[in-house]
Amino acid sequence: MSLKEHKSIPTLLLLFVALVWGSTFAIMKDSLDRIDVNSFLAWRFIVAALLMAILRPQAFRHINGNFLLRGVFAGLLLGAGYIFQTFGLTQTTVAKTGFITGLYAVFVPLIGAIFFRHHISRIQWGAVALATIGMAILSFHGLAIGHGELLVLIGALFFALHIIGLSRWSPDRDSYALTMIQMATVGLLALCASFKGGFHAPHDQGVWAVVIYSALFASAFAFIIQTWAQSFMAATSVGIVLTMEYIFAAIFGIALVHEKLTWRIGIGGLCMMAGLYLVILFDDTTPSAPVDEHEKIAP
Secondary structure: OOOOOOOHHHHHHHHHHHHHHHHHHHHHHHHOOOOOHHHHHHHHHHHHHHHHHHHOHHHHHHOOHHHHHHHHHHHHHHHHHHHHHHHHHOOOOHHHHHHHHOOHHHHHHHHHHHHOOOOOOHHHHHHHHHHHHHHHHHHOOOOOOOHHHHHHHHHHHHHHHHHHHHHHHOOOOOHHHHHHHHHHHHHHHHHHHHOOOOOOOOOOHHHHHHHHHHHHHHHHHHHHHHHHHOOOOOHHHHHHHHOHHHHHHHHHHHHHHOOOOOHHHHHHHHHHHHHHHHHHHHOOOOOOOOOOHHHOOOO
């Protein structure tokens, strides 16, 4: 049985990605008080792209014009999501940022069904419903949609579009090269956005440590795994698995920035785990859209 046929392996890897992403909310919170958002994101993703290029320069052989165009477009969606989310994080709490970001799991099937006529099974809709209930339980109390929350919500919409895009563009393409293009695109987008207020380097070792951690684990490694998994997992299923990110964000928020553990986190987390269980059992591993033969790039 191949890795692609054994659903537990990509699911576990995606859960690890969610764990890493969940940790970054609490880790970045303090650093963003010492460096502006766009400069931080530029450093994070440019460093990630450079590391990937250095570690595997042969990946450039898999890039042609069509491949580059799709990678750049996916990177623009991802970059927009990160810019809105990170600005929102500076204006709201770690827990709320994580909770609202998790709404991309709801946006993915809705956008796919409305605009791309994706088939969504009853099991997948059930998983989405459980995830939605979990998010409502976790975030309803005291949640007001202020400016920061609205920015994070817009970011979640862009993340959903990115997940759908990868499901349509990543099958039978080199995951490493596609990820490298996305990292470079996000870095350059953030760099251009930073010019208005000035591009700044991290001022101390603490911020540099967060940049390196985010670049290596939360960017390069995480998106290689996501791009690889989305070459054969349904977009809705990936979205549900990755919503565990905000459960981990809540845990790290409690552990690192002393946010309170409440019964809502416990019950909401159980709903999320139930949705995840349904995804693992009933995931449709058929890609969302076929890839034209002339667009394929050999691994």
